[in-house]
Amino acid sequence: MQQRRIWPWVAALLGVALLGGLAPAWAAGGDLHHAAEEIGKELGALWVIPFACMLLSIAVMPLTVPHFWHHHYGKVAAFWGLAFLVPFALTHGFDLALYEVVHTALLEYIPFIILLFSLFTIAGGVCLTGSLVGTPKVNAGLLLLGTILASWMGTTGAAMLLIRPLLRAIAHRKYKVHTVVFFIFLVANIGGSLTPLGDPPLFLGFLKGVSFFWTTVHLFVPMVVLAAILLTLYLIVDTVLFNKEGRPTPPEAKGKLGLEGTHNLLLLGGVVGGVLMSGMWNPGTGFDVYHVHVELQNVVRDILLLILAGISLKTTSFETRRKNEFDWEPIREVAKLFAGIFLSMIPAIAILRAGEEGALRSIIALVSENGQPNHAMYFWLTGVLSSFLDNAPTYLVFFNTAGGDAQVLMQEVTTLLAISAGAVFMGANTYIGNAPNFMVRSIAESTGVKMPSFFGYMAWSIGILVPCFILMTVLFFL
């Protein structure tokens, strides 16, 4: 049977390693770090085009040219990455371009993918077996459990753990779509707002210096309020529909409820510990790769996460993975798309960091009034863009718009709170707002649930989530 070839990946890895090895010899001296800091003031707004096109490609191409996208999405991501990189190298020099690539890869992209990979691998080794009976209370209980777990095993991990048991539980029900939609709202998005493990944007914030428990402390109340409203609403809707269906019971019980691969929960604890360690332990040492300083604690964290993922792979039975239909394809897809996103995002981030001196000063003006941040605008702009673009890069863009200094932002609280809440909560507005959204839709469709179209889903989110977000604005951001 056919297997995917891994040689292109191995070659790419060797290429990067070779680049890292040769790079010091090419560096012609000069302060590349300083040049990179200042470049945002020089770049015009046109440099943002590849980034915008990359994100629009993800939003539009699966709908408009699905054949092409299905076979070539990796090439599309590579194209938009190079659409920035090649002109940049030609106009600003190879050294600076290489520095930017190495900086983004070592400090952002690789740690980001390693965290997602380890959470995906470890959470994919836990399997909830047996069937629950999908009554409104049981369904709401599963949604609540997922909402709680999402911050500790990632929205992707919690969604993958619980979506199949939930679909089995509601298999005998006539009305299923609302349950999957609320699952996307709560488990795949809102539940992940309490730690950097929960949702990718918060991990990017952590990499930028936001402390691990900052979101736990400050997003707790908004998250609980929002989750409580949505769970109550779900319970009401599902009870009405359950009664309308004539309170159906499943034809037969399908095995005892059980949890397989429980040792992976310990490994998840290890991931939490590893990420915490890298935020608390600062040995003050590290090494440089082409003028980019890599701190020791971050390297140790990434190695630890890879080891934990390796242990999970070795120790979880094949049967458990099979029941979960565990496959590398989702993480491979995310890795390819995010390579393009992170690369094409470089100029946008640089310009925004330049603030009033950068070409995107009009965006800065939108989110500030008389020099003071407009928190409601931060919440809505981050949120609306997170709905249609991926929420991780959107978070980073507004994090930098707000100054990009984690210490200052943590002290001011509300601006960072608005950005974090906007990015995490409003990722639920569309299928493309957050990676687990389309994973959940894909699994639900594979079991025969007729999920709403792209715009059909938005009708749900506009009808239910937007009024909640207006309430959030009034309560927390005005």
Added chain:
Amino acid sequence: MIKIERVLVPVDGSDSSRNAAKYATHLLNVRNPVLYLLHVYEPINMTIGGDEAAMLRAEEQAKSMAMLEDYKKMLEPCGMRIELIAREGRPGYDILDVQEEYDCDLIVIGSRGLSALEGVIMGSVVTHVLQGAQCPVLVTRNLRHKYLQGACGI
């Protein structure tokens, strides 16, 4: 004596899987045997959903069935019942699922083999099938001509 009534042959269009399918016809030792030919195609990209995914899925399904029909034509001289199954997913899992669903007595699988490095990192479909199968598995590779001769006169 254990009767081999239902044999599952996963195929992918390669010579190796064609030879495995031919060889499998030797092994059915009952009056009304059934040969299940299975092709597993790649899952549809997850960013594609709804009608677009359904359309791509239908096309992949049709392509798979066309390939399976070729195999069926090749094995026609055997005069045995041949069932064609096309599935979307991961071969290692789907082969085992189909074996259980159709209660197959034997899986005959042609291995093309991976390099040592690929095997270490990814494991092969054959490895996964051997790990999870609840029936005997016969792996063929580089079959010499004499093992293919006389397979229903093919």
